[in-house]
Amino acid sequence: MLLVSSFTLVAQNPHGDDLAISCTDCHTTDSWTLSVTSEMTFDHGEQTDFPLEGQHAFVECVDCHADLTFKNASTECVDCHTDVHQQTVGNDCARCHTAEYWLVDNIPQIHEQNGFPLEGSHAMTSCVECHTTSNTMAWNRVGNECVDCHREDYFATSDPNHVTNGFSLDCIECHEPISQSWEGSNTHFFFPLVQGHDLPDCNECHTPNQPFTGLNPDCISCHLDDYNGASQPNHALSGFSQDCSQCHDLTPGWPANLLDHDANYFPIYSGTHQGAWNDCVECHTNPSNFSMFSCIDCHEHNDPNDLADDHDDVGGYQYVSTACLDCHPNGSE
Ligand code: HEC
Ligand code: HEC
Ligand code: HEC
Ligand code: HEC
Ligand code: HEC
Numbered sequence: 001m002l003l004v005s006s007f008t009l010v011a012q013n014p015h016g017d018d019l020a021i022s023c024t025d026c027h028t029t030d031s032w033t034l035s036v037t038s039e040m041t042f043d044h045g046e047q048t049d050f051p052l053e054g055q056h057a058f059v060e061c062v063d064c065h066a067d068l069t070f071k072n073a074s075t076e077c078v079d080c081h082t083d084v085h086q087q088t089v090g091n092d093c094a095r096c097h098t099a100e101y102w103l104v105d106n107i108p109q110i111h112e113q114n115g116f117p118l119e120g121s122h123a124m125t126s127c128v129e130c131h132t133t134s135n136t137m138a139w140n141r142v143g144n145e146c147v148d149c150h151r152e153d154y155f156a157t158s159d160p161n162h163v164t165n166g167f168s169l170d171c172i173e174c175h176e177p178i179s180q181s182w183e184g185s186n187t188h189f190f191f192p193l194v195q196g197h198d199l200p201d202c203n204e205c206h207t208p209n210q211p212f213t214g215l216n217p218d219c220i221s222c223h224l225d226d227y228n229g230a231s232q233p234n235h236a237l238s239g240f241s242q243d244c245s246q247c248h249d250l251t252p253g254w255p256a257n258l259l260d261h262d263a264n265y266f267p268i269y270s271g272t273h274q275g276a277w278n279d280c281v282e283c284h285t286n287p288s289n290f291s292m293f294s295c296i297d298c299h300e301h302n303d304p305n306d307l308a309d310d311h312d313d314v315g316g317y318q319y320v321s322t323a324c325l326d327c328h329p330n331g332s333e
């Protein structure tokens with residue numbers, strides 16, 4: 001009987017002559033009909049190059065192998081699935097989809113790969129505001145340049161009027177992509193308008209009815225009078241640099257926040273003299289000239305005799321502040 005049934009199987013084989021898998025891997029003698037729940041020993045993952053992942057594990061064989069010639073099946077998603085995107089994103093469906101579901105959970109990454117990360121206000125904008133095609137599944141190119149979507153905003157500006165000022169159409173020269181709005185402190189990010197520069201009127205720096213271009217960002221170009229007028233200490237006399245940013249930031253009142261006294265001049269916030277003084281003028285006894293300083297106002301009063309004793313054996317000892325600093329540049333022994 002076995003011989004007869006084998007002969008019958010070969011005679012009826014609908015799968016093509018070159019099927020290399022034994023009929024009994026899939027069929028039993030009960031019926032030619034199969035279902036995924038049948039007890040076939042055939043393993044699609046092991047015996048073919050196309051593992052049945054995700055939802056494909058629950059699909060009937062004939063839904064993919066309609067003609068039953070198994071090797072004719074295509075491995076490309078697009079050969080079995082309709083391109084609902086109408087050729088707007090190409091044929092490589094697997095770039096965005098898996099066989100689990102059609103939902104796409106890497107929308108942010110897709111935009112990064114396109115060089116257009118959804119940051120700032122763009123992260124809160126709905127898809128259709130940018131992808132305006134009526135059929136939302138057609139991802140027609142909208143363009144990455146700000147002006148591709150914001151041309152009308154540009155021509156509608158009045159404060160300042162971008163057209164008459166001749167501003168570039170390359171918005172990111174002045175507007176940060178991550179900002180939440182066109183106005184605000186970010187706009188002037190190349191020269192932040194904060195602290196002392198948080199001024200009510202652009203014309204404090206810019207000239208009315210003139211283009212905004214051409215201003216020099218160097219502090220001294222606007223603050224020469226402040227430099228010349230500074231008396232506590234007198235900057236010109238003290239020979240201070242005109243690069244104010246060595247000692248100042250934009251804090252109102254011109255405190256010397258960036259003056260790194262310990263590293264640049266003499267340790268006063270560390271070492272022996274930490275806590276040993278109350279006021280700058282205890283060393284800088286001439287408050288209008290900080291290039292001058294005194295050590296002996298303190299050290300005389302503290303310990304005049306000991307001081308002399310200490311230097312008994314020290315050749316070249318002088319009771320002069322500049323000499324003290326020469327031998328004790330860090331205020332230590
Ligand atoms: C890898 C598994 C597999 C192997 C191996 C296999 N078949 Fe099939 N066969 C199927 C599937 C799947 C069907 C479709 C049945 C269904 O959908 O229920 C089928 C259907 C058939 C049918 C019915 C055709 C029809 O039109 O309904 C016959 C006859 C058949 N196979 C014969 C054979 C013979 C003969 C062999 C060995 C030479 C063989 N099969 C090997 C999987 C297999
Ligand atoms: C989701 C679609 C899909 C389903 C469902 C599916 N297959 Fe496949 N199958 C394929 C693809 C794609 C190939 C790879 C064809 C190739 O080799 O290029 C393949 C290959 C095969 C091969 C190897 C063909 C060869 O000669 O290399 C066999 C046999 C096969 N399938 C049998 C089955 C059987 C039996 C079932 C049901 C249990 C099944 N397939 C279900 C898509 C499917
Ligand atoms: C050989 C044909 C074939 C190939 C190749 C194929 N699929 Fe399928 N796929 C099917 C069939 C048939 C179904 C079940 C019917 C349906 O839902 O369309 C299915 C179902 C799915 C489902 C489930 C649909 C749902 O509604 O639940 C997803 C998702 C899917 N496929 C994604 C993919 C992706 C992604 C690829 C490429 C990596 C791919 N498929 C390749 C034939 C194929
Ligand atoms: C660049 C990414 C990308 C590529 C490539 C891509 N898709 Fe999509 N696809 C999407 C997005 C996004 C959605 C909407 C899903 C969502 O909102 O989560 C979608 C949805 C779908 C849906 C579900 C439609 C519905 O009405 O729910 C199907 C089906 C689909 N895609 C098929 C394909 C096929 C087929 C290909 C290949 C030809 C493909 N996709 C390529 C991004 C892509
Ligand atoms: C602020 C505007 C904006 C928003 C909001 C936006 N996108 Fe995009 N999207 C773009 C730009 C720009 C591209 C780059 C390609 C181009 O020029 O169209 C793009 C590309 C895509 C692509 C194609 C990617 C490719 O590789 O082919 C898909 C798919 C997509 N977006 C889906 C979405 C979905 C889904 C949402 C909502 C969750 C969304 N987008 C929200 C602007 C946006």
Ligand code: HEC
Binds near residue numbers: 121125145146
């Ligand atoms: C693909 C279209 C698209 C591109 C490209 C694009 N945007 Fe947008 N942008 C939008 C949409 C849509 C909104 C939300 C609606 C609106 O406010 O105009 C938005 C909102 C904004 C807002 C907030 C406006 C407000 O006041 O709420 C700013 C700021 C902005 N975009 C700046 C930029 C900058 C800078 C670039 C270039 C790096 C850029 N956008 C590129 C579409 C785009």
Ligand code: HEC
Binds near residue numbers: 156157160185
């Ligand atoms: C040369 C610098 C510069 C460029 C380039 C520039 N802007 Fe502006 N924009 C500004 C400044 C400065 C403001 C005022 C900000 C404020 O008030 O805080 C501004 C304000 C705006 C405003 C709000 C003011 C109003 O009158 O509505 C919009 C909208 C705007 N810009 C859109 C754009 C768009 C779109 C582009 C590119 C196509 C662009 N800008 C390019 C400097 C620029």
Ligand code: HEC
Binds near residue numbers: 190203
């Ligand atoms: C504290 C001084 C100051 C204030 C206040 C100020 N700006 Fe500026 N602005 C500058 C400087 C300095 C530059 C040049 C920066 C550079 O080139 O690095 C500049 C450059 C610009 C530019 C770029 C011109 C170009 O294309 O080169 C625009 C536009 C501009 N300012 C607009 C404004 C607007 C609008 C306001 C009021 C909301 C304003 N500024 C307030 C100092 C100021």
Ligand code: HEC
Binds near residue numbers: 224243244247255259
């Ligand atoms: C070497 C460090 C240094 C540099 C460089 C410097 N300053 Fe000062 N400036 C100081 C110190 C120290 C003070 C006193 C700060 C304090 O009391 O906290 C001061 C105070 C001032 C004051 C207030 C003085 C007064 O008499 O009221 C002004 C105004 C001032 N600086 C402007 C400038 C300007 C403008 C520049 C650049 C052109 C500049 N400074 C560069 C160290 C510096």
Ligand code: HEC
Binds near residue numbers: 197219244
């Ligand atoms: C384009 C002109 C311009 C430039 C360049 C400029 N400023 Fe100003 N700054 C102003 C104006 C105008 C004010 C407000 C009027 C005033 O206090 O002098 C101001 C105010 C300040 C204040 C507050 C002064 C106070 O009285 O409290 C500080 C601090 C300051 N600027 C520091 C700087 C520093 C540091 C630089 C260089 C990094 C700089 N500025 C560059 C125009 C400028």
Ligand code: HEC
Binds near residue numbers: 238277280292
């Ligand atoms: C314990 C003594 C001492 C104290 C206190 C002190 N300094 Fe000095 N300071 C010095 C010495 C020493 C130098 C270095 C002088 C030199 O190298 O010619 C110096 C240098 C400076 C210079 C650079 C002067 C120049 O023209 O090169 C500035 C500015 C300065 N101090 C500011 C201050 C400020 C502001 C304070 C108070 C916060 C302060 N100092 C407190 C000892 C002191």
Ligand code: HEC
Binds near residue numbers: 273293331
């Ligand atoms: C505000 C007062 C004051 C000024 C100004 C002052 N010192 Fe001092 N100095 C002290 C005090 C307090 C001590 C710790 C007690 C002591 O040893 O006399 C000290 C300690 C020292 C020591 C001994 C360190 C050790 O390791 O024991 C040296 C060296 C010294 N100072 C050098 C200087 C020099 C150089 C200057 C001038 C640039 C200077 N001092 C300015 C108050 C001052």
Ligand code: HEC
Binds near residue numbers: 296315316319320321
């Ligand atoms: C030519 C170099 C030189 C000069 C100038 C000099 N010193 Fe000294 N100083 C020394 C040496 C070396 C010692 C350590 C002596 C010892 O331990 O025997 C010393 C010790 C000291 C001590 C004692 C440290 C301790 O451990 O008690 C103080 C305080 C001091 N000097 C402060 C000063 C003051 C203030 C001046 C300026 C009036 C000054 N020195 C000038 C080289 C010098």
